Amino acid sequence: MSEDRIRNPRLRGLVVSAEEAAAHIHPGETVAMSGFTGSGYPKVVPLALAERMDRCHAAGEGFQIRLLTGASTAPELDGALARVDGIALRLPFQADPEARQRINAGTLEYIDTHLSHVAQHTWFGFYGEVDTAVVEVSAIREDGSLVPSTSVGNNKTWLDLARKVIIEVNDWHPLEVDGMHDVYYGTALPPHRKPIPLIHPDDRIGETSLRCDPAKVVAVVRTHAADRNSPFNAADATSEQIAAHLMDFLQHEVKLGRLPKNLLPLQSGVGNIPNAVLLGLARSGFRDLTAFTEVIQDGMLDLLRDGVLRSASCTGFALSPDANEEFKRNIDFYRERIVMRTQEISNHPELVRRLGCLCMNGMIEADLYGNVNSTHVMGSRIQNGIGGSGDFARNGYLSIFLSPSTAKNGSISSLVPMVSHVDHTEHDVAIIVTEQGVADLRGLSPKQRARALIARCAHPDYRDALQDYFDRALRESYGKHTPHLLGEALSWHQRWLDTGSMRA
Template sequence: MPEQRILHAGLRERVASAAQAAALIRPGETVAMSGFTGSGYPKAVPQALASHIEAAHARGEAFRINLLTGASTAPELDGALAQVDGLAMRMPFQSDPGARQRINAGALDYLDIHLSHVAQHVWFGFYNQIDTAVVEVAAILEDGALVPTTSVGNNKTWLDLAQRVIIEVNQWQPVELLGMHDIYYGTALPPHRRPIPMVRGDERIGQTTLRCDPDKIAAVVLTDAPDRNSPFNPIDADSQRIAGHLIEFLKHEVARGRLPANLLPLQSGVGNIPNAVLAGLGASGLRDLEAYTEVIQDGMLDLLKSGVLRYASCTGFALSPAANEEFRRNLDFYRSRIVMRTQEISNHPEMVRRLGCIGMNGMIEADLYGNINSTHVMGSSIMNGIGGSGDFARNGFLSIFLSASTAKNGTISSIVPMVSHVDHTEHDVAVIVTEQGLADLRGLSPKQRARAVIAHCAHPDYRDALQDYFDRACRDSYGKHTPHLLPEALSWHQRWLDTGTMQAG
């Protein structure tokens, strides 16, 4: 019943259908929606908006919007709007196949930016004003305060800056989430910024709810629909080997006195390899670990439940169906160990540097000198986006990038002479890990880096070719500091496009 979730009398009177709410959004608007890695996104209004757009197109009318979110969302949002050609611009991160296809076909403008930049850039006025915000909540309290759901993302900024707000109250989201969030309202614009008053990742510096002027809320839509929850693939042998190399390295750093016995706060990207690393940490003997990250996935719940992880700070969840059920069954346990923050705090460079986070992120490819491509296939085709990996790579205590050494059944080498797109320069990369081994690049010159990457990370099928390229580059390149043969540097990518494999015939 609405009364159970909408306790503010005035807002209870604004309950509307998804179609009625979506009709408030006009062509050309900039619309900001909640959602981060498939959690906490609006479920009904985007689909109703897609239907409005489709009908408008059938009448020969132009109707597209500019869409901002926290990060990736789900088929009900990105997928539905992309399918009806309803998006003119999308930022800052996406993972939907339909949206990706339109981006790579040149039909959808995409702004792929660091997640820590999104809120502040909107506050700075770098983009259009936000016309409408559509934000999912678990409940509306008597005073109008909004109980966040399974992600916070940029919701605070959207609610603050939007001219009009539509709230989805999702009855699937547990009201017991109240108390898990820490919404900090102390940020300010330059030149009036103050230090963030937090020195530990588990500190609380804000309030447990979001606030919004009730006069801006034009509609409240009741929903009862789950987050997108995709199961993770079983941990394969390569992922286990990658995890083993990394955990051995971290233990070595502890033994050398460069890391404390409980490491430093961990940041982990989403995917099967990071999940394998988290599983490996559970069996490593390390204890009292901490996490200051963007996303909590299955492996972190396991570490919290086993007591290996003391707390986890995040801005959203990315849980499989089984892990989501575990979370909901034991919400009281997790509420005391998880802090959910706004994206501008979870990814803030000030906090990443202060806490000394260990960043562990995936990559598409690395080159001999440690430059990382984490976003583009063959230099031109976007995969998902940079997300928050750069926030942690540039500012963390350690920046670690992980990948299998080959892709596409061995036809692509993840270690190449020169990356086809640069997201993280060699200056921001400390460690590269594949199933073949680990290259510690700290304190190494470019040529020393190349030797370490070839020896420890390259697949045997490509190692000799990489060594041959490097040897000839050292002999024949224009300069000898970072040797490259420019006519050949990207030839591996072109060979794959031409023949379907990077291996020479």
């Protein structure tokens, strides 16, 4: 690593090994680490900490921490610490198989919370004091300020509140990311908050680096390690059908005058269906679009490069290896079109409401009345977490949920009589799309929503059974506003647990 990555003399004097840095973290601490959806997380200190925990456990000594991040990270962080039983409590979002297994086994406590809440709840003191922050950056400036890497997340809050700071300076990231970030320092605690002066999705309202009190820094570690770059699968027929239905819907909304020709700022979750949707936007002739979202993934780079997307605001990246190389090759181009913000701004409910975002997120299941479960399989087993979907769904101009109509080779219906866990209530869900079609739930009563969902989104293998349940509920339920047969409402889930299929 060239020395100019650490341009502050005092902090250059604190350069140590990952093992020496990890020695500053002690059992029982609350440790806040950088990282958002596999980007910008510390690469070597968590591994060194996990090795130390493993040695302590082998010697009969307990060693666990409470872990806070921006969102999901990677095997080098969540996986390594979970594998050695080093995490007592985790929040706010995870996607690691090791951590998930322990959460569902009940040996790792997990708080699933809206991503927009994490920074402010930490400031409010709801999670106690932050003992240590471990933050990856791409460079340290002469004045000691920190140039973020490929995510900003909650790093501002971690650096502001932690008693101790460990910095990983990773030269895998190009120096040219400097200038891409927008760190806003105008937030305050209630009742002294002021309006956030962001009017357009691409406005820059903050600073290009993170402030950090040099006196807090106890260690600096040099690294050269890639983000978790997972390749996306090619869009399958189901994803493409979902995208096509959504494109037809958006074009119809434009025709009716409910959306402008360049739509409204886009928010998109991560995965193959969102990537198919982004590709569909280009094929459908939309132009001059903007994005105000959490994560830039492959499809958005394509839209920026092709001129379909004018600008994109985010807090982190989730790029495949090929897309990451494209980003590095043309970073000067992307730096002018991508703004990376703190998580408390990228997910801020008031901004989402005011900008009028079109919010597109995945789901596990929806029920007849439009309640959506996006986190739990069969009601009690966490998948990943709510992430930022609630921040956007509750506040966007349109809240759109996308899913195949079945899962597990058809043994599970994504449309059920009653969801086994509620993340997004019927009041916050406007549009549901499966490969079968689009159900527009706006302006519909509960019974009208049920009819629309059965007719337009249910898989044919389950449509008659859903209709039968609904018809009997209309006749036999305690009330007729939102008819349910309580003895049967969750029977589909129980049938799957008992037999391996929801089919009767």
